[in-house]
Amino acid sequence: MMTRREALKTTALVSAAAITLPSALAQPAAGGAQAVPYTLPALPYAFDALEPHIDARTMEVHHDRHHKAYVDNLNKAVAEFPDVAKKSPEELVRTLDTVPEKIRTAVRNNGGGHYNHSLFWQMMRKGSATTPEGAFAKAIEKSFGDVAAFKTKFAEAAMKNFGSGWTWLTTPGPGTGTLMIESTANQDSPLTMAPLSADMKSFLKDNEVATPTQSAKIILLGLDTWEHAYYLKYQNKRADYIAAWWNVVNWDFVAGRYAQLAK
Ligand code: MN3
Secondary structure: OOOHHHHHHHHHHHHHHHHHOOHHHOOOOHHHOOOOOOOOOOOOOOOOOOOOOOOHHHHHHHHHHHHHHHHHHHHHHHOOOHHHHOOOHHHHHHOHHHOOHHHHHHHHHHHHHHHHHHHHHHOEOOOOOOOOOHHHHHHHHHHHOOHHHHHHHHHHHHHHOOOOEEEEEEEOOOOOOOOEEEEEEOOOOOOOOOOOOHHHHHHHHHOOOOOOOOOOOEEEEEEEOOHHHOHHHHOOOHHHHHHHHHHHEOHHHHHHHHHHHHO
């Protein structure tokens, strides 16, 4: 139960956020709840759509509880920071350095969690397995030899990522035609740039080079290797989860992102 003082404080925070947010972002929430800047996207398929590879109970808990918690905690973190709340989840992780220090860790964890999961649901689909095609298939061949070799390397990286995190297929930027496999810890995003060292900052300044504010990297595919993504069905057998996950990868979505964003 909330005390009266807490309830007043919550109401005040929510009201302040609702007043200062641009109207386009004040999405009407169902059930008469207060509008918030970030909302949980619906799963693009039923909880049991990915059976038997990813079980319905895991999908339900993962989406309705874990992803929802990231969204709720992100909204709490930005409640008093309307300039931050204006940014899309992708902008948040691309420009994490500019987020006020007071809420940077909360945005890193929960903004990252919201963005990563919003992509992850779309990277899977119900139905028969497909294979990479078109320009994206050519890029896979150029970077890894063939699709089988890519899958082996990706699975190895996902197995090596100790603890909770994600493994990603990214490209350094549009037009490079290069693909990379990389892993991040927790809900960190490969789109977040490492902070520049003082030496690098002064080098850039001395050479009159503008300090880069965000990376040009693009995410094509991501695999959630947190135990909450597989423990109910696979327990400690992450390798089995990864092997099963290839059956539900939505290659059309991944190839579409490549064709649209990275060519
Ligand atoms: Mn997860």
